[in-house]
Amino acid sequence: MAGTATAAAATAAVMTSRANQANGDHHHRRPYPPPGSRPHYLGPSSSYSSSSSSAASLKGCCCCLFLLLTFLTLLAVAVVLVIVLVVKPKKPQFDLQQVGVQYLLVAPSVATGTTASPAAAYLSLNITLLFTAQNPNKVGIRYGKTQFVVMYRGVPLGVATVPGFEQPAHSTRLLQTRVSVSRFNVLQADALDLIRDALVNDRVELRITGDVGAKIRFLGFTSPRVQVSVDCAIVISPRKQSLTYKQCGVDGLNV
Numbered sequence: 001m002a003g004t005a006t007a008a009a010a011t012a013a014v015m016t017s018r019a020n021q022a023n024g025d026h027h028h029r030r031p032y033p034p035p036g037s038r039p040h041y042l043g044p045s046s047s048y049s050s051s052s053s054s055a056a057s058l059k060g061c062c063c064c065l066f067l068l069l070t071f072l073t074l075l076a077v078a079v080v081l082v083i084v085l086v087v088k089p090k091k092p093q094f095d096l097q098q099v100g101v102q103y104l105l106v107a108p109s110v111a112t113g114t115t116a117s118p119a120a121a122y123l124s125l126n127i128t129l130l131f132t133a134q135n136p137n138k139v140g141i142r143y144g145k146t147q148f149v150v151m152y153r154g155v156p157l158g159v160a161t162v163p164g165f166e167q168p169a170h171s172t173r174l175l176q177t178r179v180s181v182s183r184f185n186v187l188q189a190d191a192l193d194l195i196r197d198a199l200v201n202d203r204v205e206l207r208i209t210g211d212v213g214a215k216i217r218f219l220g221f222t223s224p225r226v227q228v229s230v231d232c233a234i235v236i237s238p239r240k241q242s243l244t245y246k247q248c249g250v251d252g253l254n255v
Helices: 002-028 044-087 188-200
Strands: 093-110 118-135 140-143 146-152 155-162 165-167 171-187 204-218 226-237 242-254
Touching (some): 093 204, 093 226, 093 242, 118 146, 118 155, 146 171
Antiparallel strands (some): 140 165, 140 204, 226 242
């Protein structure tokens, strides 16, 4: 009987130990997610996949932008080639046709002191410039605003402005502008030359320069800007208040 009681006690102890272990495992085990639900854990492989997708999307956008710019560049080149081959544009002609002298006066200014040499000379003038614009092309030309500088021995005296305009094909247009200078101070470096030219030689040589910008219009398209440099030399007689010499030329054609 004693052995039977001992065996029963041992069996009960083993069962109690297993029950306690089962209860401990139940408390420490993570609960299972309910059926049909998805885990929210994103591992390293998921982050790498998202980064790769963003990089591929950015690369695709860059490729599309590059292809678009290439297409627009090729289209612009094609339009220019069509204009050159079909229209065969010619250089526009811009010339100084007439110069009207209303007033030109040179007044020496003698320095007070021991010398009688002029320290400066004052130049006043009022002249009208008449330009001729010729369009020898089959299409119209659009001219931009142009400024012509009037100079004496490289010294700027004034500016003559010609506003922008459009000129039809095979046409000629006259453009008039005026330059007015009131007592421009020519310093001693050029004062002697100016007084000698005006009072002794009766010829004051002026230079008129400017860049004329034009664009050819064809079927709604506008060509790149074509620039023509105009350079004119004129000689004015102060005594006669008239123009005695004029020579103009085109320095070159720049695109």
